[in-house]
Amino acid sequence: MEGKEYTFGKSIRGWRSDKSQTVTFIVTEDCNLRCKYCYITHKSSDKRMNFETAKKFVDYLLNSDDLRYSEALILEFIGGEPFLEAELIDQICDYFKITAFKLNHDWYWNYRISICTNGVNYSSPAVQNFIKKNYNKISVSISLDGTKEKHDLQRVFPDGSGSYDTINKNVDLWLSQFRGATKVTFASQDLPLLYESIISLWERGINEVSANVVFEDVWKEGDDKILEKQLIKLADYVIENELYDKGFYCSFFDESIGFPYTEDDMNKTYCGAGKMISFNPSGNIYPCLRYYGHSLNNHKEWVLGNLKDGVDMEKVRPFVLSTNRFQSDEECLNCEIATGCGFCQGFNYDEAPTPTNFYRAKYICKMHKARVRANDYYFSKLYNIFDIERSNGQTLKKQIYFLLSDDYVTYCSYKNETKTHNNMEKDQIINGLKFARQNFLRPVFIHSSNSFNFKNIEEYLNYDILHIVPAAFYKIAKEIGLKRILPVYDLKSAKKLNSFQENIILNINSDEIKELSECVKILFKNCNRINLNVTGLNNNFNEEEYCLQMKKISEFLIEELENRGILKELNLLTDTIFIDKHENCMAGENDFAISPKGNIYTCCAEYSNNPHEFIGDLERGIFKDYSKRLYETKNSNLCRICDAYQCKNCVYINRLYTNEINVSPSFQCRKSHIERDISIDILEKLKFLSDKIQLPALREIKREDFLDPISKFSDVVGNFTGYYKCKR
Amino acid sequence: MGSKVVWELSEEDFNNIQDLFEKKLALENLTKIIEAKDSELYEKLIRDYGKTLHEFNNWWSVMSKKYKWEGSNWWVNFETKEVIRED
Numbered sequence: 001m002e003g004k005e006y007t008f009g010k011s012i013r014g015w016r017s018d019k020s021q022t023v024t025f026i027v028t029e030d031c032n033l034r035c036k037y038c039y040i041t042h043k044s045s046d047k048r049m050n051f052e053t054a055k056k057f058v059d060y061l062l063n064s065d066d067l068r069y070s071e072a073l074i075l076e077f078i079g080g081e082p083f084l085e086a087e088l089i090d091q092i093c094d095y096f097k098i099t100a101f102k103l104n105h106d107w108y109w110n111y112r113i114s115i116c117t118n119g120v121n122y123s124s125p126a127v128q129n130f131i132k133k134n135y136n137k138i139s140v141s142i143s144l145d146g147t148k149e150k151h152d153l154q155r156v157f158p159d160g161s162g163s164y165d166t167i168n169k170n171v172d173l174w175l176s177q178f179r180g181a182t183k184v185t186f187a188s189q190d191l192p193l194l195y196e197s198i199i200s201l202w203e204r205g206i207n208e209v210s211a212n213v214v215f216e217d218v219w220k221e222g223d224d225k226i227l228e229k230q231l232i233k234l235a236d237y238v239i240e241n242e243l244y245d246k247g248f249y250c251s252f253f254d255e256s257i258g259f260p261y262t263e264d265d266m267n268k269t270y271c272g273a274g275k276m277i278s279f280n281p282s283g284n285i286y287p288c289l290r291y292y293g294h295s296l297n298n299h300k301e302w303v304l305g306n307l308k309d310g311v312d313m314e315k316v317r318p319f320v321l322s323t324n325r326f327q328s329d330e331e332c333l334n335c336e337i338a339t340g341c342g343f344c345q346g347f348n349y350d351e352a353p354t355p356t357n358f359y360r361a362k363y364i365c366k367m368h369k370a371r372v373r374a375n376d377y378y379f380s381k382l383y384n385i386f387d388i389e390r391s392n393g394q395t396l397k398k399q400i401y402f403l404l405s406d407d408y409v410t411y412c413s414y415k416n417e418t419k420t421h422n423n424m425e426k427d428q429i430i431n432g433l434k435f436a437r438q439n440f441l442r443p444v445f446i447h448s449s450n451s452f453n454f455k456n457i458e459e460y461l462n463y464d465i466l467h468i469v470p471a472a473f474y475k476i477a478k479e480i481g482l483k484r485i486l487p488v489y490d491l492k493s494a495k496k497l498n499s500f501q502e503n504i505i506l507n508i509n510s511d512e513i514k515e516l517s518e519c520v521k522i523l524f525k526n527c528n529r530i531n532l533n534v535t536g537l538n539n540n541f542n543e544e545e546y547c548l549q550m551k552k553i554s555e556f557l558i559e560e561l562e563n564r565g566i567l568k569e570l571n572l573l574t575d576t577i578f579i580d581k582h583e584n585c586m587a588g589e590n591d592f593a594i595s596p597k598g599n600i601y602t603c604c605a606e607y608s609n610n611p612h613e614f615i616g617d618l619e620r621g622i623f624k625d626y627s628k629r630l631y632e633t634k635n636s637n638l639c640r641i642c643d644a645y646q647c648k649n650c651v652y653i654n655r656l657y658t659n660e661i662n663v664s665p666s667f668q669c670r671k672s673h674i675e676r677d678i679s680i681d682i683l684e685k686l687k688f689l690s691d692k693i694q695l696p697a698l699r700e701i702k703r704e705d706f707l708d709p710i711s712k713f714s715d716v717v718g719n720f721t722g723y724y725k726c727k728r
Numbered sequence: 729m730g731s732k733v734v735w736e737l738s739e740e741d742f743n744n745i746q747d748l749f750e751k752k753l754a755l756e757n758l759t760k761i762i763e764a765k766d767s768e769l770y771e772k773l774i775r776d777y778g779k780t781l782h783e784f785n786n787w788w789s790v791m792s793k794k795y796k797w798e799g800s801n802w803w804v805n806f807e808t809k810e811v812i813r814e815d
Contacts, residue, residue: 097754097757097758097761098761101758101762101769101772101773102769108754109747109750109751110750111754133760137753137757
């Protein structure tokens with residue numbers, strides 16, 4: 001529903017986050033606390049920056065463009081505990097401000113001072129004087145870990161006593177000066193206190209909580225379950241008290257996490273090391289403070305340069321190139337929930353078997369998975385109860401189709417003609433939903449084609465379910481409160497569509513093709529997108545008639561474009577214009593089906609035709625070796641050289657007609673190339689109108705002199721095709 | 729007392745007022761540390777502050793007329809880019 005928004009689940013944005021760079025002054029290695037999870041493992045009471053060194057750093061920053069790449073600057077002061085050196089920080093800031101102003105450097109005004117303190121001496125005159133002098137150009141956060149119990153478990157004085165009471169005394173003063181924002185860290189021991197800790201911070205007036213789990217190798221068996229449970233409890237608290245739009249944040253919940261890496265993600269990294277810059281007390285320069293010796297245990301410091309010689313760009317070069325693509329191993333690169341899985345590059349460097357930035361420690365893998373599940377739970381409830389969509393527009397990569405009855409409605413190229421209706425029991429559905437969440441599969445419920453007796457129970461609100469229902473039951477499905485419904489039409493029901501539905505499925509059998517274009521035109525009066533399934537494909541498929549019908553549809557789509565400026569979408573004609581890889585039937589690769597009895601199949605057709613050939617069940621998961629690699633598009637010798645990306649290449653048809661999962665019969669390939677060829681007409685029109693209509697990027701599609709891509713393969717391998725013959 | 733959103737700023741308008749605001753704050757903080765006895769720098773500070781303040785006030789005057797904002801007691805929410813009127 002438009003207009004409704006949420007804050008809980010959004011990222012906390014920093015000041016000018018897209019236009020600023022951070023420079024860190026490590027002003028001391030000393031600290032007045034000994035937090036148990038602190039990454040600074042080599043604290044030292046005698047290493048502090050002197051003002052002369054700091055001045056030289058400021059001069060270097062302002063007098064040379066070596067380190068500048070952003071309009072704005074964040075001056076960060078860190079320790080140890082930075083406010084042990086409040087007077088020094090004050091001196092450095094004054095020197096920076098005056099020098100920049102004298103030089104007319106635009107950082108004189110385009111800067112912020114940022115300090116994260118443990119809060120012990122926050123109310124001291126030195127700290128307060130500094131804050132007053134820099135009012136409105138400084139942000140200070142105090143690390144408060146939540147409840148006294150949680151805080152004192154980790155954040156202790158050198159004598160082992162908790163610091164909560166000391167810090168809590170300063171919180172009111174701090175909140176009167178700054179927006180309530182804090183960083184909270186969780187380790188294994190204090191996970192069970194997460195829920196109450198976050199809530200206690202909110203109740204204290206600290207609404208923005210940046211929370212994370214430690215990256216180190218500390219996680220015990222079952223910690224992920226505890227984290228998930230705590231986060232779900234927190235999500236329920238937010239939902240029940242309708243706090244989702246009241247300005248509360250907790251970074252464990254983030255709309256952008258839990259999706260596969262895009263190509264763009266591959267060329268980025270999670271961390272800012274090498275974009276940030278850190279100065280240490282003795283005049284050395286680092287890509288981030290985590291490359292400085294006070295937090296390294298296994299490898300030597302990574303020094304970029306020093307005050308005398310400046311920065312050695314050869315040492316910066318690896319930080320430009322160490323992106324996700326080469327930092328991550330195959331497991332992380334192919335992870336379907338990769339986004340938002342955080343890491344500290346400096347910690348990775350220190351943990352790598354050899355000193356390198358092209359390495360990723362994976363200790364938090366199971367904790368990230370728990371977090372993604374909890375996010376799925378929260379956003380599902382937000383949508384089901386308040387009609388508020390997760391706004392990043394992505395969906396899970398894999399889906400699992402719940403065949404709620406043997407006579408499930410046809411939803412792909414396989415036409416289901418089963419008449420019996422053994423239904424899936426409620427307990428089985430719930431087991432299936434739990435299985436889906438556990439394995440990051442999007443649940444899709446396929447309803448019966450002949451009756452609708454589905455009971456919508458409260459537990460389903462915890463899941464974001466797509467319901468595929470016959471058009472005849474659309475109204476009743478809405479009435480019982482189903483949210484995400486994709487109605488299925490056929491030639492007969494198409495004539496009855498009289499209210500607008502954005503997106504629909506149309507099933508048409510190959511012997512009904514003559515009526516296709518008329519049917520599509522009727523449906524487009526009341527919808528914007530049709531997902532067309534041509535069922536019953538075989539060797540007798542009438543290519544000429546299909547071509548004629550698709551051309552008529554293409555002409556209609558172009559007319560709509562010219563007259564109304566709207567691109568109506570027919571998946572088989574318009575999708576290929578906008579996508580850059582196959583979106584075939586993903587059965588066995590990304591899509592699976594659950595039978596009413598709870599067995600798992602590569603697809604619905606396997607269940608309906610070979611019920612004994614299940615590959616797993618809800619209890620044990622997938623346990624049979626079903627030659628998974630053959631289901632992957634990249635392992636089809638035809639698909640890998642073909643760019644008819646809209647193709648719905650049904651793997652069941654493949655096996656039925658060629659005996660192989662990854663070899664499509666000629667009639668199926670030829671059908672897809674007819675579609676591809678006609679798409680080019682629409683593409684050309686879109687290009688012509690591109691200055692008038694706002695569209696996503698269009699791809700190039702070249703006309704080919706064949707309909708069967710095996711011709712292309714034959715052209716490459718020559719005589720190796722032997723006596724095989726086919727129509728080109 | 730109540731508040732009402734009267735306008736959502738374009739990216740360009742938002743950047744202009746945010747920059748002017750940051751400049752104004754920076755110059756105000758500089759007045760706390762630059763002493764009058766450093767006459768050359770002090771004069772530059774006074775001159776720049778006067779210029780920035782004029783540009784800052786002018787922004788409100790021009791924008792409120794251009795977009796016909798109701799009332800007079802406005803402020804910008806730098807997180808939402810909204811212009812808010814306090815009644």
